[in-house]
Amino acid sequence: MSTPLPSPASGPTSPEAGPAGGAAVRIGALAPLSRPGWIEAGQHLLAGLELAVHDVNDTGGIAGRPLDLVVRDTAADPERAAAAVEELAHLGVAALAGEYHSVVARAAAARADAVGLxxxxxxxxxxxxxxxxxxxxARLCPAQSHGWRIYADFLLGAGHRHIAVAAQASVYWAAGARILRDRLAPHGGTVTELDMSVLSPTALCDRLAGTPATALLVLTGQPEPAVSIVRAVRRDPRLAETLIGAPAGQPEFGAWARLLGGDGAAIPFLRYLPERLTPLGARVDAALRERLSEAPSFVAFEGYDTITVLADVLRSHGTDRARTAEAWPSVAVEGTRGPIRFSRTPGVGVWQWAWPPVQVVDRDPAEPGRLRVLRTG
Structure with a gap:
């Protein structure tokens, strides 16, 4: 059961919950903008957030008040993220947006729940x-179990029932391996876990060659050790027929192609985009390309849609924090990737968009800058 929200005059929604008078309406933003965070993902997320804030202000802001983004770098550190939530709540932001890393977002969500933000x-x-x-x-991106089941179905459809995963220690990677195992097992499939905390890329290839796996999934950070793993497997003649996959989306970003070139192609990954963007999405795509000087990732669109939703809620319900939280189930917003609504989803304790579009894609070996859609869900 959901815990009740405090009344507008109590607890965390008392006077410092939002700006007063004609001051800017502030939204706190969390993103990994320094190592060991995935900087490129953070930059794309921030680009989407900032572009949406610009567009909101160009169309009148929030009841005539400008929208202001207060950005904090989480650097993939859960403790740093939790401290940032405390700081932003004290600064009087109306709401919190962003974050890319799951373990960091979990810490931020716990703190936001505790302080009523x-x-x-x-x-x-x-x-x-x-x-x-x-x-x-509330959450815009799909739950991991939803996307990774689609990825597992792609593997099964391509004839891969015996999978190996090169994994680092993480709640996120462990959850992914479990989802794959549960999806493959009813079809006679297996998942062999290879611990990258003790294996070098060369040792990984030796271990992989001794398994029945026809696919290796890279469940590690980017760029390292993911890039070194891909290079080692590509250069090992024993593994010439082994499919490399990266369900977490490492090949989505331009740095992957720049670092790996042709070696980074034909590696299927998940991204959360539709076959065709909405008219809003097409306009945002063009603006993001100019802002980023490259094709925007799905993460940039997630950032834009985040502010689009929050601006709609703040315009219709005001800047009181409790009323914002009460508005999640009534959201009906046209985003860059389709209509956005939130609901309660089994196994997910937050308000969830169920579901954003999901694709399995890879980079075309003949043209690594071009993405091929292999499956939709």
Whole structure:
């Protein structure tokens, strides 16, 4: 059961919950903008957030008040993220947006729930974003179990029933391996876990060659050790027929192609885009390309949609934090990738868009800058 929201005059929604008078309406933003965070993902997320804030202000802001983004770098550190939530709540932001890393978003969500700060999570997919159901948190990206089951179905459809995973220690990677195993097992499939905390890329190839696996999934950080793993497997003649996959989306970003060239092609990954963007999405795509000087990733669209939703809620319900949180189930917003609505989803303790579009794609070996859609879900 969801815990009740405090009344507008109590607890975390008292005077410092929002700006007063004609001051700017502030939204806190979390993103990994320094190592060991996935900087490129953070930059794309921030580009989407900032572009949407610009567009909101160009169309009158929030009841005539400008929207202002207060950005904090999480650097993939859960403790740093939790401290940032405390700081932003004290600064009087009306809501919290963003974050990419699941374990970091989970810490931010727990703190947002504790202080009564509405948090719209942009890009972190871990199913258990909170330990208990909360009315304060909503999420735009799909739950990991939803996307990774689609990825597992893609593997099965391509004839891969015996899978190996090169994994680092993480709640997120462990959850992904479990989802794959549960999906493959009824079809006679297996998942062999190879621990990258003790294996070098060369040792990984030796171990992989001794398994029945026809596919290796890279469940590690980017660029390292993911890039070194791909290079080692590509150069090992024993593994010439082994499919490399990266369900977490490492090949989505331009740095992957720049670092790996042709070696980074034909590696299927998940992204959360439709076959065709909405008219809004097409306009945003062009603006993001100019802002980023490259093709925007799905993460940039998630950032844009986050602000689009929050601006709609703030315009219709005001800047009081409790009323913002109460508005999640009434959201009906046209985003860059389709209509956005939130609901309660089994196994997910936050308000969830169920579901954003999901694709399995890879980079075309003949043209690594071009993405091929292999499956939709």
């Amino acid at each position: 509405p948090f719209l999570c942009s890009s972190a997919v871990l199913d258990a974003l909170t330990e208990q159901p909360t009315p304060w948190v």
